[in-house]
Structures are given as C-alpha cells and as structure tokens.
Amino acid sequence: MPKAKRMTKQKQTILEILRSTTCHPTADWIYEQARKKLPDISLGTVYRNLNVLRDEGEIMELNYGSTFSRFDGNPRNHYHFVCESCGQVYDVDYPVQNQLEKVIEEKTGARVQYHRLEFYGICSACLENKDGQPS
Amino acid sequence: MPKAKRMTKQKQTILEILRSTTCHPTADWIYEQARKKLPDISLGTVYRNLNVLRDEGEIMELNYGSTFSRFDGNPRNHYHFVCESCGQVYDVDYPVQNQLEKVIEEKTGARVQYHRLEFYGICSACLENKDGQPS
C-alpha cells in the first residue's frame, strides 16, 4: 500500500494559499506568502509539499511534464501527445482550431497570438510493453 | 533596426537536425547529435542558437513560456491564458472538450489521461498600458 500522508501545518498552509488565489503562482511566490504565517518554513518544504499535493491530485502543476524545454523543428502550430511513461513527445494529427483564438479574444479582451494543445497519457508502445513484460 | 543574423555552420547544423527528426528533442540531445558533425561545438552555442531560431520563428520551444513551474489550486481541468508581456496566467472560461480525448485515443492507440489547452498573447491590462504610456 502507498505511504500514509500526514497533514502538517506547512502543507495545510500551502494548500490554503493556493486555494485562495486565482493567480497561478510560482513556488517562490508561495514561499513568500507562507512565510507570513509560518516564518520558519523553508523553500525546500514548499517544494516537497507542492510535489506531494500534485501527486495526491489536490493541485495542478503547469509545465510540460519535465524540467527542461523540448524543441520542435516545425514552427507551424500543431498539437502534441506527451507520454508520461517514456517521456516521448509525439505530433498529433488533428486539425488546428484557429477559430478558438477569436472566441477567446472576444471573451477576455486579450489579443491571442497562438495556442497550444497537448494530450497526456501512455503511448501505444508503452501500453504494449506494460501488458507484455513487468519492466 | 534589429540586429542582422548570420548563418553559421553551427546554426545551420542545429536547424538541420531539428528539421530532420520527428521527435521533440531536448537541447542536450541536439548537442549530442551536433557533435557528430561538429565535434568542437559547445552546449552554450546550442542554447544560444536555439533561442535565436525560436526568435526568428524557425522552430518552436515547448514549455510554459518560462523556466519555472506554476501551480494551480484548482485540480479540475480548465484552460489557461498566458500573457507574454507580464507573465500572468489567467483561467479561461471555456468548456473543457473531453470528447477530444476519445478522438485522439482512437487516432493514436494511446491512452489519453488528460489534456491541456493554453492560449498565449497579450492580456487586456497590458494592451491598455501599451496604448497609454510607452513604458
């Protein structure tokens, strides 16, 4: 069975900060806010709890599933599938929904320059491996 | 006027590598490939040229527009708008297209667990600032 998780005041505080803001803060910003309530909290603890909360499904982390950038030789917009098992990024053959950008512009008053759509999951190659061998 | 960009054999090589692969490599992988043709190329040069090529619109960089993660207290899927001027991330009020995931699963044979859709551009607050004052 998976390890039992405890609710500490540090974890509780971090979750409250995230739940009570509509901005999408960085770890460092959360750290600054948390210090107002818990002056001795450390940045390492903030990072550790953010990872725990993400793994528990309480919060979302917004990145490309990894700490480093990937580059694409095709500069025209297209969509991607990211395999969470092997880390591969695949192109997805699905028509680009450019009309969406107009809709969002009208909704928000912003100027939309481009959009990105990524699907996350397990690619077919990894699915086959999982069924076949344990490793 | 903007600076003139030169075409060096390093830049040329990096672009060829990116154009001739369907994978979405990291800077480090590109560096390894480039060294096969130019053994003395440095990792710093790879990074510099990737940034130049991205700014020229020749390639795409896949990340969230910044080097650090952002966190979202709402774990339910929803879409985001990222302002390229001020860096703010906003929630977008647009219905989540869950049926897309099925479509992609059938197309690719992968298991799709979730998807993300982000719009990039200039937010309304920054648009107003730009029109008003130069800074």
Next chain:
DNA sequence: GTAATTGCAAATAATTTGCTGGGTG
C-alpha cells in the same frame, strides 16, 4: 512511540552569460 516530515544547507540540473579569439558577410 515511531515513522513521516521539517529546516537547513549543500548538491543537481538546466540554462545563461562574460570574455577573447575567430570567421562571416
């Protein structure tokens, strides 16, 4: 009580930058 979690600081990992000499236009 005891094992998970903290604070601290040092370690990693990814990317950027300063400097000087070399190559492009």
Next chain:
DNA sequence: CACCCAGCAAATTATTTGCAATTAC
C-alpha cells in the same frame, strides 16, 4: 575588416536531497 558569433568555463536559476531534530497520528 568590422563586428557578430563561437568556444570555454564560470555564474545563475530552479529544484531536489541528505541529515539530524521535530511532530503528527
């Protein structure tokens, strides 16, 4: 032949981790 750009290595930035002390359950 001027100036941009490469190589090298050191600097930055974001994040993770080892360890001894602390705390939640």
